[in-house]
Amino acid sequence: MSNVSATPPSNRRVDLSVKIRVHPWLKIFRRIAWLPAIVVACFAPQAAAAERPNIVIIMADDMGYSDIGCYGGEIDTPHLNRLAERGLRFTQFYNTSRCCPTRASLLTGLYSHSAGMGGMVNKRATGKGTDSPYQGFLNDHCLTIAEALKPAGYNVLMSGKWHVGEQRPNWPTDRGFDRYFGLISGACNYWKVDEGRQMALEDQPYTPPADGSFYMTDAISDYAVKMVDEYGRRDEPFFLYVAYTAPHWPLHAWPEDIEKYRGKYRGGWEALRKQRHARMIEGGIVDADWPLSPLDAKPWDNLSEQEQAEFDLKMAVYAAMIDRMDHGVGRIVEQIQAVGELENTLILFLADNGGCHENPVRSEVPGTPPGPRDSYLAYGKNWANASNTPFRRYKHWVHEGGISSPLIAHWPAVVKSGKLTQQVGHVVDLMATCLDVAGADYPETVDGKSIHPLDGKSLLPILEGKQRTGHEMLFWEHLGSAAVRQGDWKLVSAEGGPWELYDLSKDRTELNDLAKTHPEKRDELLAAYRAWAKKTGVRPPKKSRKNRKHK
Template identity: 50%
Template sequence: MKKVLSVLILAALINNSLSAQNRGTSNRPNIIVILADDMGYSDIGCFGSETQTPNLDALAKGGLRMTQFYNASRCCPTRASLLTGLYQHQAGVGDMVNHRNIPAYQGYLNQNCVTIAEALKAGGYNTLMAGKWHVGTNPAHWPVKRGFDRYFGLIDGASSYFNPTRPYRPNQKLTIALDDKEFNPGPNWYSTNAYADYAIRFIDENKNTNKPFFLYMAFTSPHWPIQALPDDITKYKGKYLKGWDVLRQERFERQKQLGIIRKDEKLSARDKSVPEWDSLTAEEKDRFDTKMAVYAAMIDRMDQNIGRIRKKLQELGEDKNTIIMFLSDNGASNESIKGPGFTPEILAANDKPATDPSSFTSYGPLGANVSNTPFRLFKHWEYEGGTATPFIAYYPGIIKAGSVVNKPAHIIDLMATCLDLAKVPYPKVYHGNSITPTEGVSLVPVFKGQKWAGHNGLFFEHEGNRAVRQGNWKLVSQRPENKWELYNISTDRAELNDLSDKYPKKVAELTAMYHAWVARAGVIAFDELPKSQGE
């Protein structure tokens, strides 16, 4: 009898222990990070746009917006930094995916970093990804080799939305992959829909695993080529004939009303590369309107697919236990489709109307200057126009609905945030390799409305463009001038009033901080880098 009683007590203790473990697992949230590509600061409704983004707007209304969130100003450096919680140089992607035979510039993620997927997978999460990878094109560096259980998407940096393996550069091969195998896209393909289709499929497959999931949803929208579906374009055609000056002013006023910028903020001047609207011919105005309508339609379609993902969460009863974070990988792109870097066929396609599925064009500085309202400059530079992103976080019951947070934060913080939410430690060693300590700080206190110390300094460098953000101060320079400028972001978010001559001691202090970071992160002056050797 005593033996039977002992067995029953032991069984009860084991069941209680397992039950506690299961409760711990079930209480850990699913985590979704959604990354837009080349989307400007003012391109969604809740950050000032006329573009219809009801799903993102609903996330913002039910969650929080951070108005001073930063990326790394370019596609693959941002992705490397976001995924690893390190500055991009520390992760091995100091420039692009070109191999320069220097550890910080090898062009793919190194073995002294872990991805969010690797860390969460070790902590009991299923890890899913759909969309653009762009941190290693060799199959040895694909997502499934960096901690993702399932993957579907574009390995490379950009592609046609209707024909995604169509090369646009000489001697180029573009790859769509499913897990670790190449995938051949079929008819009726549109990339934004296809990536969301697989994200939804992966979420659905997760339902019977009794594990929380991490989804990295990396849309290519609205990166060039600007291509959209006809029904989406129809919503916007004609809305941009009022011209870029009026559009920027309207977005600027909406941003003030939404609390995104201060009421007394000033709008940056129209970019010097953009002419007077009234100097254009009717044909030129119509071409701009068409390109903007297509661009808006791309964001609209991305938003629709975010809505589809949310609907799947609701169907599975997971919507209340899922945190969703949304941001963009850099500011709007002023890049044009021209020059020897593109094939003759693509250069010819650049002249076709943007509504033509076989076209291959961009909206250039004319559209990018609107997208980046109220800032100046674009993707690639370290001014706010290159590095500032809208950021939305939604987590029912944790994040106070309708919150607006003005503290500076950075993509390096997403690793620490995800691990904090998942109750998973950041590893010191992974697969026998020493792991560089994360640079990020968890945003969970921000989400809970608690005191958050943030960072003593944030640092930026891309192809010789540089910046430091400390408190309200920002030191920034652009190559090749390499002259430091100083701005007080609390009163001059658009960086219009250079205070470097007035505060030379602050310039010296921030410059010293920058050079200390350069030494720690492995940054090399861009003009001193060896020639790229390809990956």
């Protein structure tokens, strides 16, 4: 990316003490194998500091728990599978059930309400914010990973979807990132920028070329690769956040990628769920004692031949979008290896929420099948039910189908190959993990304003193969759906509906409601949730007819 002008540094002054200071020559010294032992010994303390890892966080958008190969899916994801085979997979990792809140929690290490993103983004907000839990952009009482790692000597880079602040001064380069390319807004056409959406290159608006060469997923991968190529060769470590829009609707993919999957889904969603569930059990991802949740879809055999063909095409395009994203992940990893940094780079891969039940129909040319730029369709609830195998519900809800995410951790210098962990983690933990491995402190104030204490806890002990002292409780709230988890107990409500209680060790598919048989545990968790909600500024839920649907 040497042809792109450097971005001015963030104007936020961070009062942040740094644990580690690295002499610029040390990274060179540690790569010279024949350096005399006496010199190495003299520089031993600083050399250890120079081993701080690069950090790469890669996130998919609206991807179900079981979609990728290493979590039971049939979609061809060799590069993610390879990271899993040589790294660590979490079986109980959580997001916040929706794109904006998850991105806010990832970036800040806070529950999204504390960062100002309890709901969705405010497209019109231009000010510094009022510190409202639902203001719709990051507030001034939170710190981004970029703002924390930059003073610690990291180059901080991002390629992809932002979606936590639509207007200046709320863009990535306003919140600490040195370099940025991507989509400032939410869902967008993959072949062009929709009206009302924004893309940016550094701190300026960006318009993709109109010659048919632009495809959002490839562009995000291209810039990520360029950033690694440039900054991976420097003396300082780098942090790179790659936020794909795939496989979020609209269903857009290259024809050759779609063709690879045409016809593979003619067996229907019932068969797909059963096949994935069997592989997940065999691979140790889920427990065989947890029944597969009830089908929440039309019976496939009741569909006409034409309907089956149309649904097969939708799922084929969806699979093609994940396939293309995996290809981009492979290119990024290959470039990290090319600059000699793969051994000491922590790579984390996750999803921002579960598979999406939404069904927008906004095609510019009605009747256009999914895939090309004139179409604007989604794969719908029926296939999302399969994406979230074996769990209930979808994106937006905080039952397991909405909040369960793959998490792959690859770090050859630290993480042992091919392991699974059942230890529980949450997206708020990623900021704490980055600070921990980078040796950076977290400030109490910035520009004289107090910074909320971190809600997250570092995952580093888990990455090192140790037992972590986890969270006493975890909390969720989004648009009235709410949950609290304590150990294996989970209390959950859908959009103001009845509170349900589950023992996740025996019933993670949430089919056996124990609220009436264990009223004391229900009341204990409900009291804890209400105390957290009051402290955090969570709105009381509104009753909704929707909670009767999508069981």
